[in-house]
Amino acid sequence: MFSLRSIAAALVIIVTISSSGLASATEVTALASSRMVVLTGFTRARATLDLVAEEAGRIDSVKAEIGDTIGQDGIFARIDDTFIRLDLDNNRVQQADLRSRIDFNKKEAERYRELVAKNTAAQSTLDSMEQTLDASRFELNALTVQERILLERLERTRIKAPAQWKIITREVEPGQWVNTGQIVGKAGDFSTLLVPFALAPEQYVALRRSTAPLTLNMPELGISIPARVERVNPGFDPDTRKIAIDLTVSKGLDELRGGLRTILTLEMPEATGAVLLPKAAIEERYEDHWVTRDNGERIRVVLLGNHSGPDGSLLRVTGDGLQPGDKFRLMGKE
CATH class of the missing domain: 1.10.287 (Helix Hairpins)
Structure with a gap:
């Protein structure tokens, strides 16, 4: 027969094991809080070119109107020869x-x-x-x-533009006299569209570190299209403190033209140093909010707002010493 002392010791061991399992099952890890930065840009031609008269004379004919595509011969206008x-x-x-x-x-x-x-x-x-x-x-x-x-x-009496480019401006008519060096129009390459952005240094870092496919949202068209970084200006504008980058898009649009509004969304780290925790990890007492670390330490926190995460509703909180990756007990109720 077992003594009362041995039975009591066994119960202590069982309670200890059960308590340990319960604690591990009710812990949660703080996630890094982020904010979405929305930037707006407008499409434009990948390249533009002024069409210049290289000979003085009277315009004999103009072969393209605004919006027309230049043919394979590349001729925009002819000067009387x-x-x-x-x-x-x-x-x-x-x-x-x-x-x-x-x-x-x-x-x-x-x-x-x-x-x-x-x-x-x-x-x-x-x-x-x-x-x-x-x-x-x-x-x-x-x-x-x-x-x-x-x-x-x-x-050179043939004023030319690159084949398949489109006419943006036309500043000459048949019979008009033009001088050497006079600009008579402008053509653009719309086979690929350019979308310029000016990014703050932290936004540029977020763009480079992002592993998600780069896309641009087009609110007027209700679509998202793939994009890629075409070039980054190595210089820095001390007045705006921004870094100039150009994105290019060439797929997903029925019409390649300038002036289409695009939205670039960047996920940025929370500037306040906040973390994300579920509501069940936050305890409210006398209008104050507290969280409890896995070691039992209680920390007073400030609620910054809601954040809808992949596992349900999360709260953005900040407090002394809170870091992403810290473990906390689930003290409250959903």
């Missing part, structure tokens, strides 16, 4: 004349070489003819260079 073509024709006539004279002078020079070899003609006459022949060759070379210049000017 009548006088350049006339100069080119004149140049080619002069070249033909010089080639004829060079051929004649070459024959004459060859004939005089034979005469000089027979001592029937003066050497000075031959030297004069060869000098004239060399001068004609140099003149022909100059006309050839002039022809290339005229051909280049003829090509």
